[in-house]
Amino acid sequence: xxxxxxxxxxxxxxxxxxxxxxxxxxxxxxxxxxxxxxxxxxxxxxxxxxxxxxxxxxxxxxxxxxxxxxxxxxxxxxxxxxxxxxxxxxxxxxxxxxxxxxxxxxxxxxxxxxxxxxxxxxxxxxxxxxxxxxxxxxxxxxxxxxxxxxxxxxxxxxxxxxxxxxxxxxxxxxxxxxxxxxxxxxxxxxxxxxxxxxxxxxxxxxxxxxxx
Numbered sequence: 001x002x003x004x005x006x007x008x009x010x011x012x013x014x015x016x017x018x019x020x021x022x023x024x025x026x027x028x029x030x031x032x033x034x035x036x037x038x039x040x041x042x043x044x045x046x047x048x049x050x051x052x053x054x055x056x057x058x059x060x061x062x063x064x065x066x067x068x069x070x071x072x073x074x075x076x077x078x079x080x081x082x083x084x085x086x087x088x089x090x091x092x093x094x095x096x097x098x099x100x101x102x103x104x105x106x107x108x109x110x111x112x113x114x115x116x117x118x119x120x121x122x123x124x125x126x127x128x129x130x131x132x133x134x135x136x137x138x139x140x141x142x143x144x145x146x147x148x149x150x151x152x153x154x155x156x157x158x159x160x161x162x163x164x165x166x167x168x169x170x171x172x173x174x175x176x177x178x179x180x181x182x183x184x185x186x187x188x189x190x191x192x193x194x195x196x197x198x199x200x201x202x203x204x205x206x207x208x209x210x211x212x
Contacts, residue, residue, distance in 0.1 A: 028098075031088055033203035036096040043095060044157045051126040051177055055161060060110075060145060061180035064122075067115030071180075074161070077145070080105045085144060087167035089174070090203040102165055104146035107138045107181070118185035123164050126177040131190035132199070133166065133173060135183070142168055145178060170201040170208070 032038060061071040072080070084103050090096045121138060124130050137143070146165040147154055154160030159176030166173045172192050193199050198207040206212055 031098060032096055033090055034206050036090055036094055036203065039095045039097055042097060042158065043091065045091065045093065049127070050156050052156065053126055053161060053177070058161060059179065060162065062110060062114050062183065063180060064183040065116065065118035065185050066183050067117065068113060070110070070114055077105060077147070077162070080109060083144060085165070089167050089171050092170040092172055092197065092201070092208050101150050102144065102146040103148035104144040104162070104165060106141065107143040107145065108141065110145065111139065116183045118183045120184045120187045122182045122184060122188060122190060123175040123178055124180055124182060125175050126179055129175060129177070129191050131173050131175050132188055132193055134187070137169060138166060138181070142166065170203050172197065173201050
């Protein structure tokens with residue numbers, strides 16, 4: 001089921017943050033993009049309440065401007081070849097976390113045989129959240145649908161049962177509770193991109209907000 005509107009009237013008033021006690025790391029500063037600091041915590045930031053989803057009803061779909069739409073149930077997704085990836089992640093709110101380890105299915109694998117006819121995707125999630133990305137930012141080994149974090153199922157507050165993982169961009173692009181990708185021919189801003197965040201979100205260029 002596609003839900004391409006956020007349903008949140010005031011995103012700034014709806015931001016949730018918890019589980020963050022401010023423990024800063026002391027790792028390699030060369031791994032920090034401009035304006036970031038390292039944390040050993042994993043802050044929880046969401047534009048609304050955490051949805052609760054039954055895996056019996058969960059699906060992930062690729063739709064839109066494609067030669068053939070595809071979809072997977074939860075069990076079918078688990079049967080696809082999985083990858084273990086370790087990446088640094090960077091939040092637009094200025095924290096970075098080094099060496100996070102995720103397990104999931106690469107977006108490259110999911111796009112096999114789909115024949116995308118557009119150069120952009122909109123990731124859509126339970127709860128109505130959306131975010132837009134260039135196709136080149138989710139292909140070539142750059143993005144995954146992740147369902148394990150540090151060897152355990154991704155917790156709901158961190159986007160479980162599955163979240164998009166696009167670690168080379170600010171972490172709002174790694175949509176929580178992801179349910180699909182819609183391929184589009186012309187770029188269309190997602191939830192945060194319509195509400196002041198940069199359309200691309202490269203942390204090394206500090207593309208945080210409109211005009212950056």
